[in-house]
Amino acid sequence: xxxxxxxxxxxxxxxxxxxxxxxxxxxxxxxxxxxxxxxxxxxxxxxxxxxxxxxxxxxxxxxxxxxxxxxxxxxxxxxxxxxxxxxxxxxxxxxxxxxxxxxxxxxxxxxxxxxxxxxxxxxxxx
Amino acid sequence: xxxxxxxxxxxxxxxxxxxxxxxxxxxxxxxxxxxxxxxxxxxxxxxxxxxxxxxxxxxxxxxxxxxxxxxxxxxxxxxxxxxxxxxxxxxxxxxxxxxxxxxxxxxxxxxxxxxxxxxxxxxxxx
DNA sequence: CTAAATGCAAACTATTTGCAACGAT
DNA sequence: ATCGTTGCAAATAGTTTGCATTTAG
Numbered sequence: 001x002x003x004x005x006x007x008x009x010x011x012x013x014x015x016x017x018x019x020x021x022x023x024x025x026x027x028x029x030x031x032x033x034x035x036x037x038x039x040x041x042x043x044x045x046x047x048x049x050x051x052x053x054x055x056x057x058x059x060x061x062x063x064x065x066x067x068x069x070x071x072x073x074x075x076x077x078x079x080x081x082x083x084x085x086x087x088x089x090x091x092x093x094x095x096x097x098x099x100x101x102x103x104x105x106x107x108x109x110x111x112x113x114x115x116x117x118x119x120x121x122x123x124x125x126x
Numbered sequence: 127x128x129x130x131x132x133x134x135x136x137x138x139x140x141x142x143x144x145x146x147x148x149x150x151x152x153x154x155x156x157x158x159x160x161x162x163x164x165x166x167x168x169x170x171x172x173x174x175x176x177x178x179x180x181x182x183x184x185x186x187x188x189x190x191x192x193x194x195x196x197x198x199x200x201x202x203x204x205x206x207x208x209x210x211x212x213x214x215x216x217x218x219x220x221x222x223x224x225x226x227x228x229x230x231x232x233x234x235x236x237x238x239x240x241x242x243x244x245x246x247x248x249x250x251x252x
Numbered sequence: 253c254t255a256a257a258t259g260c261a262a263a264c265t266a267t268t269t270g271c272a273a274c275g276a277t
Numbered sequence: 278a279t280c281g282t283t284g285c286a287a288a289t290a291g292t293t294t295g296c297a298t299t300t301a302g
Contacts, residue, residue, distance in 0.1 A: 002257060002301080021291080036259055041292060043257090059183040060267090062291060077229055087223065094235055097213065101243070103203055103236040109220055110229040117227070128276095128282060147266080162284050167267060169282095186292090188266060258299070268289070275282080 004028070004035065008043045012053045018064035018073075018082040056082065058108070076113035078120075085109065130154070130161065134169045138179045144190035144199075144208040182208065184234070202239035204246075211235065 001009075011027050012019065019027070025040045044065055047053045054066040056073060061080050074083040087107065095102045112120070127135075137153050138145065145153075151166045170191055173179045180192040182199060187206050200209040213233060221228050238246070 004258080034259080038260075038293075039258055045293090055185045057183045057185040059181045059189055063185055074224075088219065090233075093214065098200075098235065098237060101237045103238070105236065106232075106234045107216075108232045109224065110231065111224060111227045112229070130283080160284080164268075164285075165283055168269095171268090254302090256299105256301085259297090261295095263292105263294070265292080266290085269287085271285090271287105273282105273284085275280100277279085277281105 002043075004032070004039055005043050005046065007031065008040065009047055009052060012044075012047070012065045013067040015067070016084065018056060018066055020062045020064055022062070024065065056106075058082075072107040072109065074109050074111055074113070076116055077110045078112050078116035081113055081115075083113065128169075130158070130165055131169050131172065133157065134166065135173055135178060138170075138173070138191045139193040141193070142210065144182060144192055146188045146190055148188070150191065182232075184208075198233045198235065200235050200237055200239070202242055203236050204238050204242035207239055207241075209239065 007028055008024060011024055017023075021037065021040055021044055024044070025035070025037050028035050028040060044053070044055075048055050048065075052068065054068055056064040056066050058064075058075055058080065064082060070086075070089070071084045072087045074085050075081075076083075087109075090105055090107065091102075094105055133154060134150060137150055143149075147163065147166050147170060150170070151161070151163050154161050154166060170179070170181075174181050174191075178194065180194055182190040182192050184190075184201055184206065190208060196212075196215070197210045198213045200211050201207075202209075213235075216231060216233070217228075220231055
């Protein structure tokens, strides 16, 4: 594992935010000002292919990177922000339905986040 | 509803494939050779925002457009192809866990599709 | 010493936007 | 006459690639 790979893995897997490549790049630059964005992308892809980090894709937004630890995502339909949520594990049920062909799953739940809800309420009251 | 909107809605909602904007564009051109890709994107977005079609986003691939009818997706981790699958409906369970804030959910199941499985097997036997 | 990792710039893909012309009410 | 729709070209965002250079085992 190279310097950057290790560093990027650390950033992604220790964060509870859902960082874009750009954010990770900014973070990494604090310690290694010389690093370029392409290197970040290359390492993110390597880590993803090695199954060490997750990539989270939501229509219209840049991909986010996330720690592996099992959890699902809430996605605000208003502002696009992600939040973690631990829902019932579907693995067994899916394995039952699909057999050994099952690899993994990705469950996203759409909602309106508390901040957006509040904002919308305020706008309506006026 | 405009000509193109209607046409595009028809293409997407009558197809069991998971079409990209590009494919829809090609389809539409057969009937309306003058249409441009930007118009397709604009109409797809309008339809999506109106809740009339789905947009399916998988990391690294162009977005796919799909009919609304409730179903989940199998995604091949090898070739990226999508397939429909009807899994147990999670709506009630999620509403129970999240309350009225719940809007909808998106469940993708990753696997290796039959074609890729076969291809991989053949390669191994050699 | 060698192979892999990095920097850099350029390429590329998917998608969106601004604006002028057009078309339907 | 007006307002939304379209064509067009250009812009943008996100991401990948090729190649020369550097770095690490």
